[in-house]
Amino acid sequence: MDLALLRTFVTVHRAGSFTRAAALLGLSQPAVTSQIRTLERQLGRPLFLRQARGVTPTTIGDELAHKAAPHLDALVEITEAGLDDESSLRTLHLGGPLEFTAERALPALSELTGEDGRGFGLRASFGKAEEILEGLSAGHHDLAxxxxxxxxxxxxxxxLCDEEHVLVAAPRWAATTETGAPRRSTASALEHIPVVEVHESLPFVARYWATVFDTCPTAPGTVVAPDLRAVLACAIAGAGLAVLPRYLCAEALERGDVLALHAPAVPPLRTYFLVVRTGTLAMPHIARAHEWLLRAAADWN
Incomplete structure (x- = not known):
């Protein structure tokens, strides 16, 4: 059986779409369709059910993918291992959220880029989760x-890691809460404080209010800036309260530039995932970056 046909089949199976598989393989959609039809004729069985949006594997298709995919991935690993001495020529394309990628992932990966004979080029793209995952699926990123x-x-x-969210504001706002004790503040005691956020929908504040206070915030965003580092700077300047990742505001809290307005027994957490296209960890530069980030994340808090 032609390995090229199997490679195309496994890519379609993972992508769930002839169009997406074609983009990943660098082929035209008609070429992918032709290869799948050829394989189906050889096997005498349909491998996919064509639908309005993408394809769904048949039982035979699932069985073949389960058997073939590990062996194809192993072949890729063997091939790529032979090129490992030239991995310094490789470029890793990383996608992720702006602040977390800039503050944590990129500094960690930068330690690898200068390795003698084992480093790689690094290119970063920023965006929302949906955009980044779509870019990874389309082959624009290697790691997300x-x-x-x-x-x-x-x-x-x-x-990868969990991120704790903290409700903070400049000291002058903490003194104005109804309780006079910010760490015991309630949602109603905070209603008079302006809100600083990354979007008009108040994603961080709304999630904090729902998780901790079991309600929705009533104040609109007074300052909206699409960068958490700008949100922190505005909070320090006294523009209002903000909900920020602890790693981003830890130094400001230690210096007293901002204070935590509430200390819930269980703080809100957000989980980050390290994502690759299935099978691409066979490529040494992707596998090295993946492993390095997982190790680095063990020390993040």
Missing amino acids: ISTARPRGALLTATA
């Missing part, structure tokens, strides 16, 4: 960091 766990067989996700 996402707050959403992807579905389907095309992408494989590994939990």
Whole structure:
């Protein structure tokens, strides 16, 4: 059986779409369709059910993918291992959320880029989880960091770390809470404080209010800036309260530039996932970056 046909079949099975598989393989959609039809004729069985949006594997298709995929991935690993001495020529394309990628992932990976004979070039793209995962699926990224766990067989996700969210404001706002004790503040005691956020929908504040206070925030965003580092700077300047990842505001809290307005027994957490296209960890530069980030994340808090 032609290995090229099997490779195309496994890619379609993982992608769930002839169009997406064609983009990943660098082929035209008609070429992919032709190869799948050829394989189906050789086997005498249909491998996919064509639908309005993508394809669904038949029972035979699932069985063949389960048997063939590990061997094809192993062949890729053997081939790529022979090129490992030239891995310094490789470029790793990383996608992820702006602040987390800039503050944590990129500094960690930068330690690998200068390794003698084993480093690689690094290119970063930033965006929302949906955009980044779509870019990874389309082959624009090699590795992605996402707050959403992807579905389907095309992408494989590994939990990277949890991010704690903290409700903070400048000291002058803490003194104005109704209780006079910010760490015991309630939602109603905070209603008079302006809100600083990354979007008009108040994603961080709304999630905090729902998780901790079991209600929705009533104040609109007074300052909206699409960068958490800008949100922190505005909070320090006294623009209002903000909900921020602890890693981003830890130094400001230690210096007293901002204070925590509440200390819930169980703080809100957000999980980050490290995501690759299934099978691509056979490529040494992707596998090295993946392993390095997992190790680095063990020390993040």
